[in-house]
Amino acid sequence: MERYGIILYWSEEDKLYIAEVPELKGCFADGKTRAEAVSNAERVIAEWLEVAKEDGISIPKAKGKPMFA
Secondary structure, three states: OOOOOOEEEEEOOOOEEEEEOOOOOOOEEEEOOHHHHHHHHHHHHHHHHHHHHHHOOOOOOOOOOOOOO
16 A cells, blocks of 8 residues: 555544545544554545545555654
């Protein structure tokens, strides 16, 4: 699987860590811990890519550097 960057931040409002994948439009996940948010993001990335392939959506090339905040 491509290595897409993940931006991880805490949402005080939701009381959850949010994992955003900026290279994949609308690709977000969350979790009660940092590890859970990243794990959920990896699952969501795979699902995003699968749906994009099925629907013929252009898949951006990963920049290759994970980003954590």
